[in-house]
Amino acid sequence: MTFEGLAFQALDGLASASSLFFVAAGLSLIFGVTRIVNLAHGSLYMLGTYIAVTLVTAMGGAGDAFGFWSGVLAAALIAGVIGAAIEVVLLRRIYVAPELFQLLATFALMLIVNDATLWLWGPEDLLGPRAPGLSGAIEILGREMPSYDAFLIVVAPAVLGLLYVVFARTRFGALVRAATQDREMLGALGVNQALLFTAVFALGSVLAGLGGALQVAREPANLGMDLSVITDAFVVVVVGGMGSIVGSYVAALLIAEVKALCIGIGVVGFAGFAVNFSKLTLVAEFLVMAIVLIARPHGLFGRAQVAVRGAAEAEAEMEAPIRPASRALALFGLAVFGALLLLPFSARAFPYALVLGVDVLIAVLFAASLHFIMGPGGMASFGHAAYFGLGAYGAALLVKWFAAPMGLALAAAPVAAALGALLFGWFSVRLSGVYLAMLTLAFAQIVWSIVFQWQEVTGGSNGVLGIWPSAPFDRLAAYYLLTLLVVAVGVWLLRRILFAPFGYAMRAGRDSPLRAEAIGIDVKRVHWLAFALAGTVCGVAGGIFAFAKGSISPETISIGRSIDGLVMVLLGGVGTLSGPLVGASVFAVLQDFVMQETEYWHALLGGIILVLVLAFPSGLVGAFLRLTRRRRFL
Amino acid sequence: MNGLIVSSLSKSFGAVRAVDNVSFSVDGGEFLALIGPNGAGKSTCFNLINGQLVPDAGSVRFGGRDIAGSPARKICRCGIARTFQIAATFASMTVAENVQMALIAHEREIYRLWRRANSFHRQHALELLRRVGMHEAADRPCRELAYGDVKRVELAIALAGEPRLLLMDEPTAGMAPRERRELIALVKALIVERGIAVLFTEHSMDVVFAFADRIIVMARGRLIADGDARTVRNDPRVQQVYFGTGRIAERSGSAA
Numbered sequence: 001m002t003f004e005g006l007a008f009q010a011l012d013g014l015a016s017a018s019s020l021f022f023v024a025a026g027l028s029l030i031f032g033v034t035r036i037v038n039l040a041h042g043s044l045y046m047l048g049t050y051i052a053v054t055l056v057t058a059m060g061g062a063g064d065a066f067g068f069w070s071g072v073l074a075a076a077l078i079a080g081v082i083g084a085a086i087e088v089v090l091l092r093r094i095y096v097a098p099e100l101f102q103l104l105a106t107f108a109l110m111l112i113v114n115d116a117t118l119w120l121w122g123p124e125d126l127l128g129p130r131a132p133g134l135s136g137a138i139e140i141l142g143r144e145m146p147s148y149d150a151f152l153i154v155v156a157p158a159v160l161g162l163l164y165v166v167f168a169r170t171r172f173g174a175l176v177r178a179a180t181q182d183r184e185m186l187g188a189l190g191v192n193q194a195l196l197f198t199a200v201f202a203l204g205s206v207l208a209g210l211g212g213a214l215q216v217a218r219e220p221a222n223l224g225m226d227l228s229v230i231t232d233a234f235v236v237v238v239v240g241g242m243g244s245i246v247g248s249y250v251a252a253l254l255i256a257e258v259k260a261l262c263i264g265i266g267v268v269g270f271a272g273f274a275v276n277f278s279k280l281t282l283v284a285e286f287l288v289m290a291i292v293l294i295a296r297p298h299g300l301f302g303r304a305q306v307a308v309r310g311a312a313e314a315e316a317e318m319e320a321p322i323r324p325a326s327r328a329l330a331l332f333g334l335a336v337f338g339a340l341l342l343l344p345f346s347a348r349a350f351p352y353a354l355v356l357g358v359d360v361l362i363a364v365l366f367a368a369s370l371h372f373i374m375g376p377g378g379m380a381s382f383g384h385a386a387y388f389g390l391g392a393y394g395a396a397l398l399v400k401w402f403a404a405p406m407g408l409a410l411a412a413a414p415v416a417a418a419l420g421a422l423l424f425g426w427f428s429v430r431l432s433g434v435y436l437a438m439l440t441l442a443f444a445q446i447v448w449s450i451v452f453q454w455q456e457v458t459g460g461s462n463g464v465l466g467i468w469p470s471a472p473f474d475r476l477a478a479y480y481l482l483t484l485l486v487v488a489v490g491v492w493l494l495r496r497i498l499f500a501p502f503g504y505a506m507r508a509g510r511d512s513p514l515r516a517e518a519i520g521i522d523v524k525r526v527h528w529l530a531f532a533l534a535g536t537v538c539g540v541a542g543g544i545f546a547f548a549k550g551s552i553s554p555e556t557i558s559i560g561r562s563i564d565g566l567v568m569v570l571l572g573g574v575g576t577l578s579g580p581l582v583g584a585s586v587f588a589v590l591q592d593f594v595m596q597e598t599e600y601w602h603a604l605l606g607g608i609i610l611v612l613v614l615a616f617p618s619g620l621v622g623a624f625l626r627l628t629r630r631r632r633f634l
Numbered sequence: 635m636n637g638l639i640v641s642s643l644s645k646s647f648g649a650v651r652a653v654d655n656v657s658f659s660v661d662g663g664e665f666l667a668l669i670g671p672n673g674a675g676k677s678t679c680f681n682l683i684n685g686q687l688v689p690d691a692g693s694v695r696f697g698g699r700d701i702a703g704s705p706a707r708k709i710c711r712c713g714i715a716r717t718f719q720i721a722a723t724f725a726s727m728t729v730a731e732n733v734q735m736a737l738i739a740h741e742r743e744i745y746r747l748w749r750r751a752n753s754f755h756r757q758h759a760l761e762l763l764r765r766v767g768m769h770e771a772a773d774r775p776c777r778e779l780a781y782g783d784v785k786r787v788e789l790a791i792a793l794a795g796e797p798r799l800l801l802m803d804e805p806t807a808g809m810a811p812r813e814r815r816e817l818i819a820l821v822k823a824l825i826v827e828r829g830i831a832v833l834f835t836e837h838s839m840d841v842v843f844a845f846a847d848r849i850i851v852m853a854r855g856r857l858i859a860d861g862d863a864r865t866v867r868n869d870p871r872v873q874q875v876y877f878g879t880g881r882i883a884e885r886s887g888s889a890a
Contacts, residue, residue, distance in 0.1 A: 319726045321775050504751040505744040508724050515722035517706040519736040
């Protein structure tokens, strides 16, 4: 690779940093002021592109410069209006809710917007017209660069400058900066917070919409844009430091450049091995994030966030001391277990019951292991699927390459997951809150991309096929019973540990790290081991899953699965011990039925989640407890 | 020598010398008050002793070992317990479980995975709670308690580690006058019966002069007086600092 080639790739990186910067800046701005981590921010970006395609096409397409640019701007503004509407209708109700609920609500919103887009624009990718006057190419360093890309390189610093002036010079900017530091103090000074929040949300949405609208001449509008851009934008915001606009720009550049250079370098011979750097692009941004977070836990330009006082109280309010199961509950638990044991007898009448049963049980173990670190440990992992996937692949690869018997493969699943969890957990427990969530997500993505790209070993996107259980478990009923047994033991063990000194030490570290350290508890180590334990149990679920399905693909490690886990835990109620079991069951059944009933199951699921978040903020079990006024029951 | 010996301790934040060459000692069974106006460097001094901050220079010796800059959990193992300015307890546990947790940690049993935690050291925890007058609330969630009661629970937690030295950062902050006197009287009684040394910072002068065996006074990072109540009260430099009319207040620069 020549120097010119590398420099050209670097310029290309600048162009792709541009849109990413717009989205990330909006996300960061909104987080700084409202403290909402808005997962639906990527939806506004996607809407920006779709609206721009429609408007620009309607206003004359590629032939009309005025039509093109006014269409792009109008799309950004419409995204802003939609953002403001979302803030007024939904987010305003959840500002004092615990952080995780806000995440869940905005995730639901993302699902709904995605299906609304599907309904309005259809499933096909839509190609927009090229930008008038910028459809050609200019020659740089002996290569052709699309003029539009050159334009994008210029436009991002221009917007950054504009934002800087707004924040440094205007009253609105001063208010935003003040709110970022201490929004309650600002409220005490008599500033209308509701109006400020709406305005900030609208501005952030305009930026996202603009980022999307500018993409109109670069890539076709498609329904995967929201998730892919929000993941990238999160990485950028976390690397730059939450709440810092300049940080967003620097991080967007950094990541885009690293990616571009990976492509530019290509295959390099290294100590006898051929290392293909271009394969690193999928994982590059997450590697950058992991490195930055380990070195600077609050990102490049970030500072430790002042806790929002109201929210902290809301969170503390939720959890009562844990009690051993009452007689009634223990009997109820036994009854449920007994009923599940008898389920195979209903197989003739409901042949689907056992398949669903296995799915639900796997979900239960997955959710229970996530809850273990998320609830009592206070560590919201956004990448729990990594350990599920490590378990599943650990078992499947053993079968594929060494023809291991099922028993050995199932035993290897938790070992593989435990190794991963020990490694990733060691770094993750050094952070907290959103940063921890993002680092766990980064690790999960790294695992995903390794599995996805290491085709020779893992089968790449095709996955591993033909992982069938051996006799007598090749009969569904027998496999169901095995699953039931393993899951019951797993859940019971986790519960037992929560009541033991280790579980208490975990909660002690969550409740008050200061106090815990002062009485001699090594909080990081306790949380690290808890993380590893949760990963191990999750790996068991993954192993069971592999043999239940007969084949696995990188989907087992996807972000979607991690998010599913979060939804299950929050649905049941993170502050209760039985919550994740109920949440996982409800979610798994719901997903199954809703998926069959409608093409818009995402939206329906989102709607259900929203209702739950707004009506039952402490989860299903929490709501039940409140209803029965017997909080000590479970 | 069994007590705490602080020698030539210094810590700067940028250009500000928050703690400037401070030396003093606390003997076993002594109730020592550290006072001074806001910004005198009391909290910094405290955080240097308890390991939250690492000193730029000087040493903190306890039981013959230099503990300056050790992490809090190591310092606690040396026999130093502490209470916080804003009481820190485990909100999701009951009062008794809070103390049991401290006992479990003290006995190095936190990695046990099987037996129920609330069956560990229950009797011992109840005894400690009785000593601070909180045994009747033993099974209530800690988050439901009034603030004054939380402070008592915190004291019981601190005692669980069988400390030889107790560091109390503004133990009575946020309490009503009667609660204050009661809490300090309780601490004083504990000192007498257990031979614990206590170093505390305090803003309420009536509490300090009524109970402390000895008082050390800080101003602008320096130690300006060390003695019993009468000596300190009559010290002209202390009067100057507290009435704010003297030369010291006119000097440029301020201490954190």
